[in-house]
Amino acid sequence: NAGVTQTPKFQVLKTGQSMTLQCAQDMNHNSMYWYRQDPGMGLRLIYYSASEGTTDKGEVPNGYNVSRLNKREFSLRLESAAPSQTSVYFCASSEWTWTEAFFGQGTRLTVV
Amino acid sequence: KQEVTQIPAALSVPEGENLVLNCSFTDSAIYNLQWFRQDPGKGLTSLLLIQSSQREQTSGRLNASLDKSSGRSTLYIAASQPGDSATYLCAVRRGGNNRKLIWGLGTSLAVNP
Numbered sequence: 001n002a003g004v005t006q007t008p009k010f011q012v013l014k015t016g017q018s019m020t021l022q023c024a025q026d027m028n029h030n031s032m033y034w035y036r037q038d039p040g041m042g043l044r045l046i047y048y049s050a051s052e053g054t055t056d057k058g059e060v061p062n063g064y065n066v067s068r069l070n071k072r073e074f075s076l077r078l079e080s081a082a083p084s085q086t087s088v089y090f091c092a093s094s095e096w097t098w099t100e101a102f103f104g105q106g107t108r109l110t111v112v
Numbered sequence: 113k114q115e116v117t118q119i120p121a122a123l124s125v126p127e128g129e130n131l132v133l134n135c136s137f138t139d140s141a142i143y144n145l146q147w148f149r150q151d152p153g154k155g156l157t158s159l160l161l162i163q164s165s166q167r168e169q170t171s172g173r174l175n176a177s178l179d180k181s182s183g184r185s186t187l188y189i190a191a192s193q194p195g196d197s198a199t200y201l202c203a204v205r206r207g208g209n210n211r212k213l214i215w216g217l218g219t220s221l222a223v224n225p
Contacts, residue, residue, distance in 0.1 A: 042215045103156040
C-alpha cells in the first residue's frame with residue numbers, strides 16, 4: 001500500500017542551487033498537488049495538476065516549476081533555491097479535484 | 113474569501129476522555145470538508161471526508177459532523193488514547209469551479225496516560 005511516495009525525505013541546498021522533488025502515486029488518481037507547510041501559515045498550494053497533461057498555479061507558485069510526467073508522477077522543481085523556500089513540501093493526489101486527498105510523507109528542505 | 117479557523121490551537125487531556133475538536137469556516141458554500149491527522153515529522157493522514165449534503169461521518173472512534181448554515185464542523189474522538197496524540201487539521205473544499213482545499217492551522221492534541 002505505497003499510496004503517495006515522495007523523494008527525497010530530507011535535503012539541504014545552498015542558495016542558488018537547483019533540485020527536483022519527485023512524487024509518484026499508485027492509486028490511479030487523476031489529480032495531483034504540491035503544497036508547502038510552514039509554521040503558523042498552514043498548508044499552501046504551490047501547483048496542481050487536475051488531470052494528466054494539465055498544470056495550474058496555486059497560491060504560491062513563484063520560484064517553482066512543475067511537470068506532470070505521466071498519470072503517476074508529478075515533480076516540483078526549484079530552479080534557484082532561496083532561503084525563503086526552506087519548508088516542508090507535501091505531494092498529494094486525489095481521484096478528482098473534488099474528492100478525498102491523500103498525502104505523501106513530505107520532504108523537509110533547508111536552503112542555507 | 114473563505115477562511116478556516118480551528119480552536120483551540122492546542123489541547124491536553126487525560127486518557128479516556130471524550131473530546132471535541134472544532135473547525136469553523138466563513139463561507140457556507142462548500143463542496144465538502146476533510147479532517148486529517150498529522151504526526152510530528154510525518155505526512156497527513158485522511159481521517160474523514162464529509163460531503164456538503166451530509167450531516168456526519170463516522171469511522172471507528174471518530175465522528176465528524178457538519179453544519180453548513182453555522183459554518184462549523186466538529187471532530188468527536190471517543191475514549192481518547194495516547195496514540196491519538198497528533199495535530200488534527202481541517203480543510204474545506206470550495207464549491208463552484210474552484211474546488212481547492214482551504215486549510216485551518218490545526219489543533220495539537222496531547223492525550224496523557
